[in-house]
Amino acid sequence: MKLSESLASYIRSVSYEQLPDDVVEFTKLCILDYFSSAIAGSDTLPIAKIEEIVEELGGAKQATLITGGKSSVTNAALLNGASSHIVEQDDIHKGSIIHAATVVIPAALAIAERDNLSGKDLITAVVIGYEVCYRIGEAVTPSHYYYWHNTATCGTFGAAAAVAKLLNLSEEQIVHTLGSAGTQAAGLWEFIEDGAMSKQLHPGKAAMNGVIAGLLSQKGFTAATRILEGDRGFFEAMSDDYDVSKVAERLGETYKIMENSFKVHASCRHTHHAMDLVSELSRERRLDAEDIESIEIGTYQVAINITNNDNPMTVYQGKFSLQYCTAHAFVLQEGSLYTFTEENLWNEEIRDVMSKVRIYVDPSKNNTYPNQWGAIAKVTLKNGKHIELDTDYPKGDPEQPVTKDELLEKFMQLSQKLDQSERENISEKILSLEKVEDLKVLFPKNRVDAK
Known part of the structure; x- marks a missing residue:
């Protein structure tokens, strides 16, 4: 059986009723975490630029925009996907290196809202998309990740799968949906050299492309049936x-989805292991910058490929x-x-500590990546004392999980631009999503019909 056929059969077979209770509850937390980041990013400059394009493109008012008002399902997926990826607090999966929420959830939300589907339908689609x-991300990692932004490339398949489920496509149509998704999959890491806004375009476009792939297949549009394993398919090419x-x-x-990790710090996930270690050290030992002689951070090669910058000039x-x-x-x-x-x-204090930080590849951490995203921190104090700390799992990994209350607190913090009552209402609706019949209630009230 072709891989796309196997996936199509799986997508068709999954129902809400068969989902274990813990999976349903965890999926609702993923959706809550998505809205945390999407609301926080909604008034930033890159999203304002995308919103301008959405307004210029126009289209039927089918789905709610996180910035306010409505647009077509494709435009909603684009903008809502981009908005959730800008503050660097969206979820992550270690094995595939994918931020799934930022591509799967906005695509699914757009179609589910347009078609008046329920919270149960949304939960099921999100589980499938993840x-x-x-x-697919695990199949191509880690070599794919050097040039390609997995969230954008592999994420396109997840968005398409969620949409296919919500559209109730046949297995044959789903195969073509995956084919159209794969041929649109893109997203190069070169943007990181400039700190460019392409990072937000990637998940937005992936979510949008997943929607397009599903809608085309629904109309009988055909695509490659061996898009993954074919001789000129996704795996061979990328x-x-x-x-x-x-x-x-x-x-x-x-x-x-139960392997999903949540982000505590608002930075690249490849920095979190070190941040966990040194913040705990500083707090417990009551150390100051003047106490530090040097800090050595040993980690895996990919972390260094992405985050080796000893003189950042912008917040991004x-x-x-x-x-x-x-140092931060x-x-x-x-x-x-x-x-x-x-x-x-x-x-000045942060810059002083930063000048004392040296990073290097630690063989033990490199060998266990991507199953473990670990680091060793070797801290030398000016009094001559040496302290060594080690972690294999940043806070928020399944092995070191955050609690429901911590994720709720994160939502309340990141959505603080909304009134307290609005934040409480949205979080309550998401945490009881299986009872929700009108998905518009997940968005801030003043944004649903704002424009």
Whole structure:
């Protein structure tokens, strides 16, 4: 059986009724976490630019925009996907290196709202979308990740799978949906050299492309039936060392969404291990910058590929600098959205500590990546004392989980631009999503019909 056929059969077979209670509850937390980031990012400059394009393109008012008003399902997926990926607090899966919420959920939300589907339908589609993109991401990781932004490329398949489920497509139509998704999959890491807005375009476009793929297949539009494993398909074109078996292994027996990780710090996930270690050290030992002689951070090669920047010049670059994030966490003992500021970027104490940070590849951490995203922190104090700390799992991983209350607190913090009552209402609706019949209630009231 072709891989797309296996996935199509799986997508058709899953029902809400068969989902275990813990999967349903966890999926609602993923959706809550999505809205945390989407609301927080909704008034930023890149989203304002995309909103301008959405308004210029126009289209039927089918789905709610996180910025207010309505637009077509494709435009809603584009903008709502981009908005949730800008503050660097969206979820992540270690094995596939994908931020699934930012592509799967906005695509699913748009179609589910347009078609008057229920919270149960949305939950089911999200579970399926995560499953599909994580499996494809695991198959091509880690070699794919050097050039390609997995969230954008593999995420397109997840968005398409969720949409296909909501559209109730046949297995044949789903195969073509995956084919159209794969041929649109794109997103290169070169943007990181400039700190460009392309990072927000990637998930928005992936969500949008997933919607387009499903809608086209619904109308009989055909696509490659071996888009993954074909001789000129996704795997051959975009990975040096892929593992086809990852796609269908135990498909339907496990729920990959349960492997999801949540972000505590508002920076690249590859900086979180070090931030956890040094913030805890600083807090427990009551250390100051003047106490530090040196800090050595040993981690895996990919973390260094993405975050090796010893002199970030913008807040955005700071979030992708392991050296800066380490110093930031040591001095401030946290790394929330509201501590990554222009003032703190040039904070003399943080800059002093940053100058003492050295990063290197640790063989033990490199060998266990991507199953473990670990780091070793070796801290030398000016009094000659040496302290060594080690972690394999940043806070928020399944092995070191955050609680429901912590995610709710994160939502309340990131959505603080809304009134307290509005935040409480939205979070309550999401946490009882299986009872919701009108998905518009998940959006802030003043934004549903704002424009």
